[in-house]
Amino acid sequence: MSRLPRSFGIFVFALVVVAGLVIWTILPRTSNEGYIPEQPIPFSHKLHAGQYKMDCRYCHGSAYKSAHAGVPSLSTCMGCHTVVKTDSPWIQQIQKAYAEGKPIEWLRVHELPDHAHFNHKRHLAKGVTCQTCHGNVQEMDKVYQAQPLTMGWCLNCHRGFEAPKNVLKSTYPEQENPEGPVAPFSCNTCHY
Ligand code: HEC
Ligand code: HEC
Ligand code: HEC
Ligand code: HEC
Ligand code: HEC
Incomplete structure (x- = not known):
């Protein structure tokens, strides 16, 4: 059997490079999945x-009442940290910021x-859990983005393809065996 011509090797190499470029191009670029500041x-x-x-509501109660979940103010932390773990330099930093009226x-x-709008209250009212979109936050030392949060990901649930039972x-x-859309999916639902 004769050896394959050298040009065949170059051809295969070029094919691999082109295939890689195509895959890289079609992958969703806007997703920050895994982002961990x-x-x-x-x-x-x-x-x-x-x-x-501690219940998520203790610090993110706005999620049930409005579009935004919000991050708690230092007064919420001070409910405990005026007395809890006051020997920690981090807690002392929190106390100092609180006394000076500076946010973290x-x-x-x-x-x-x-250009994309989201609403926490509407989802929670229909029984979508925090963990569906944010992962098991109660197991995270540092919060990271556990889901893609791309348009396709949102629509997969709205159209009922991957909606929770x-x-x-x-x-x-x-x-x-319920199936079908669970939320509107016309463009102006999220873009307006
Ligand atoms: C004691 C208060 C407290 C409790 C309880 C709490 N959180 Fe938080 N959460 C915070 C603070 C402070 C931040 C901002 C710092 C950070 O991101 O770690 C935050 C950030 C987050 C973020 C990231 C926000 C962003 O910037 O995108 C998510 C998601 C989140 N929390 C979800 C939850 C969920 C789900 C629960 C319940 C399982 C929960 N939190 C319970 C205080 C709390
Ligand atoms: C319901 C009470 C409670 C609230 C409210 C609370 N914490 Fe804590 N926090 C604790 C307890 C308990 C510990 C663990 C103390 C220990 O290790 O002995 C702790 C530990 C910590 C530590 C680790 C300190 C160290 O050096 O080990 C940090 C940082 C901290 N909390 C920040 C916050 C911030 C920021 C908030 C507000 C968003 C907050 N806590 C709200 C009870 C609370
Ligand atoms: C259907 C998906 C979904 C659910 C359910 C959900 N979130 Fe979010 N959350 C998001 C998205 C998307 C963002 C980013 C919103 C933006 O940028 O406008 C976000 C942002 C946040 C933020 C950052 C601050 C803010 O208000 O934007 C926190 C904190 C948060 N979520 C906590 C929670 C908690 C706690 C729950 C449960 C009580 C929850 N989320 C349920 C999708 C979800
Ligand atoms: C796990 C399922 C699920 C995911 C994921 C999800 N949604 Fe939803 N969404 C729903 C449900 C259920 C409703 C409530 C529909 C209703 O109230 O009838 C809803 C409602 C909404 C509404 C309000 C619609 C209206 O009638 O005004 C907006 C806006 C929205 N979602 C945007 C988003 C965006 C943006 C994302 C992605 C970041 C997303 N959703 C991800 C299930 C989901
Ligand atoms: C359920 C909510 C939702 C619906 C419905 C929706 N979008 Fe989006 N769209 C998003 C989110 C979230 C983003 C941002 C994340 C991303 O780019 O994937 C986005 C991004 C986009 C972008 C920017 C893409 C980019 O690369 O930055 C365009 C264009 C767009 N949408 C058009 C549309 C059109 C056209 C429709 C109707 C056929 C539609 N969207 C319906 C949620 C939605």
């Missing part, structure tokens, strides 16, 4: 929401582009 104070959800079982500059983890069940209570 270094926060100014190492606040741990694993400790507060996991080990001490938490870095945003999840953020959609300005409880959301499908409440949308189609009369069906035995």
Whole structure:
């Protein structure tokens, strides 16, 4: 058997490069999945929401009442940290900022582009859990973006393709194996 011509090798190499470029081009570029910023104070959800079982509402109650979940003000922290772990330099930093009336500059983890609108209250009212979109935050020392949050990802649920069972069940209570859209998916639902 004769050896393959050298040009064949070059051809295969070129094919691999082109295929790689095509895959790279079609992958969603806007997704920040996995993004994990270094926060100014190492606040741990694993400790507060996991080990001490604090309810998400204690600090993010606005999520149930408005479009935004918000991040708690220092007065929420001071409810405990006027007395808890006051020998920690981090807690002393929080106390100092509180006394001076300065907020902690938490870095945003999840953020959609300005042209896309989101609403927390509407999702929570239909039984979509925080963990569906944010992952198991109660197990995270540092919060990271666990889901793609791309348009395709949003639509997969709205159109019912990957909607949670409880959301499908409440949308189609009369069906035995409920299926179908669970939320509107026309462009102006999210872009306006
Ligand atoms: C003791 C208060 C407290 C509790 C309880 C708490 N959080 Fe937080 N959460 C914070 C603070 C402070 C931040 C900002 C710092 C950070 O991102 O770690 C934050 C940030 C977040 C973020 C990232 C926000 C962004 O910038 O995109 C998510 C998501 C989140 N929390 C979800 C949850 C969920 C889900 C629960 C319940 C399982 C929960 N939190 C319980 C205080 C709390
Ligand atoms: C319900 C009470 C409670 C609230 C509210 C609370 N914490 Fe804590 N926090 C604790 C407890 C308990 C510990 C663990 C103390 C220990 O290790 O002995 C802790 C530990 C910490 C630590 C680790 C300190 C160290 O050096 O080990 C940080 C940082 C912290 N909290 C920040 C915050 C921030 C920021 C907020 C507000 C967003 C907050 N906490 C709200 C109870 C609370
Ligand atoms: C259907 C998906 C979804 C659910 C359910 C959801 N979130 Fe979010 N969350 C998002 C998206 C998307 C953003 C970014 C919003 C933006 O940039 O406008 C976000 C942003 C946040 C932020 C940053 C601050 C803010 O208000 O934008 C926090 C904190 C947060 N979520 C906490 C929670 C908590 C706590 C729950 C449950 C009570 C929850 N989220 C449920 C998708 C979700
Ligand atoms: C796990 C399922 C799920 C995911 C993921 C999801 N949604 Fe939704 N969405 C729903 C449900 C259920 C409703 C409530 C529909 C209703 O109230 O009838 C809703 C409602 C909405 C509404 C309000 C619609 C109206 O009638 O005004 C907006 C806006 C929205 N979603 C945007 C988004 C965006 C943007 C994302 C992605 C970042 C997203 N959603 C991800 C399930 C989801
Ligand atoms: C359920 C919410 C939702 C609906 C419905 C929706 N979008 Fe989007 N769209 C998003 C989100 C979130 C983003 C930002 C994330 C991304 O680029 O994937 C986005 C991004 C976009 C972008 C920018 C893409 C880029 O690369 O930056 C365009 C253009 C767009 N949408 C057009 C549309 C059109 C046209 C429709 C109707 C056929 C539509 N969208 C319906 C949520 C939605």
